[in-house]
Amino acid sequence: MKSPVTFTLNGSESAVFVDSGANLLDVLRRGCGDLSPKYGCGQGSCGACTVLIDGEPHVSCLVLAETVAGRSVETTGGLASGPDLHPLQRAFIDGFAAQCGYCTPGMLMAAKALLDRNPSPTRSEVEEAISGNLCRCTGYEPIIDAILEAAKQRGAA
Amino acid sequence: MAIHHGRGFACINYPIGMNLGGDPSQALVHSTPDGKFKVTLSSIDLGQGIKSVGRQLAAETLGVPVEDVFVDTADSDTGPHDMGSFASRGTHRMGNAIIRAATEARAQLLEAAAEELEVDAPDLVTDGRGNIHVKGAPSRSVTVEATATAAQFNQGRTLAGRGIFLVPLSEVDSDTGEMTPVSSFAHAALIIDLTVDDETGEVEVQHINSAYEVGRALNPRLVEQQLIGGAWMGVSHALYETTEPYYPDRSHGPIDFNHYLQPGPGDAVPHHISVLERPAPDAPFGGKGPGEMCANPVLPAIANAVFNAVGVECDSLPITPEKVLRGIRANGGARPQGRPGA
């Protein structure tokens, strides 16, 4: 059985038919064509699929798509405004915080949720905020540094 | 019950590439009609940076801006043959192939420009900013873009190049057993400082100091980042990760990320790196590439540091708290080895 679900995706209204029981990650990638959230494990333990729902980070592979009806979903696909990158994206690039890049969209969204509610986090608050996101390549250090740098840039702006 | 400090040291000489019937890589370079250059490879970039480094090498050789070069690693069906991304061979093998392909394409670029300017190709130079001009006479110039357009639409000429780099199979001398399986080695030395809790058996790596000799660091930030990430993986292999749990049996093995232990963001280890640059003669602009060796020396250095801290010799990985505690018990207590001069 398919049912219609309407929600806001990166600021624009989005309407899709979803299978009952479908998870949000699948609906974003296949239904909406937003490939920015990644499939890593499908069971909530890697964080690659992290998106924001009403500003809160969620692993979208464990969210029932029907439950986002009427809510606001943000993905990495909506972070930049036109050609202007989000300060987090800029800091990740400048700080070489991605190698293979597979964890990056999830890291960016977890970091955005943090900075939106806590604009000048400490190092351990950053570690805590991304503790649900696995990275196999970078050793985390450059990611933590980039998030702290983005916070600094946003504070200065 | 106490926390013991330990320091361990390890060195590595790491061979670049391999010797299974020869080790070739190929690259193709061609221009678009608007003077951009595409590099086609069959080896993939899984985060180690061959796309960035290949782009730099091609741009440098062609004499065009790096922004005008694009590297396509998409498809081993349509790309030229390559052994692959492994054995720390990418920068060295693919880099050399890219340089050869770009050299051939550059010769054609200069031929086409010579025809446009009605001069001889050997009299031409590139300025690296998208222009080609007569040596000593910068005003007699043509852009790379105009040259590429003219080559395609007026001259009927391709601006393209093929490159292969092959390290041939090295036969074993039947008398001496001697062979030359690789053409260059990278080197490193690494020091680990850690603590061991003799009550819990827990090992905590506190600091890594390392020196890496990787030829020329073609992209210094990428080299440093690859070394930091690789060392993290070394720590992870040394202390956490295993698909083959030794206790109690295989059926207790990890089946997902919740059971497969890895250090997280809170366990990031400060790592101070010195990169020593000694350009290697047969390497692309001297760069050998760090590759696998960024993880390898971490493991023996940690094992040595654990021995230095509590006198336990672990000869299997990972070095879990249980193994450390069993070792301490077998020795009748922690036996710090001390440090000369400390």
Ligand code: FES
């Ligand atoms: S794919 Fe959702 S947490 Fe791994």
Ligand code: FES
């Ligand atoms: S950059 Fe590869 S997993 Fe994080």
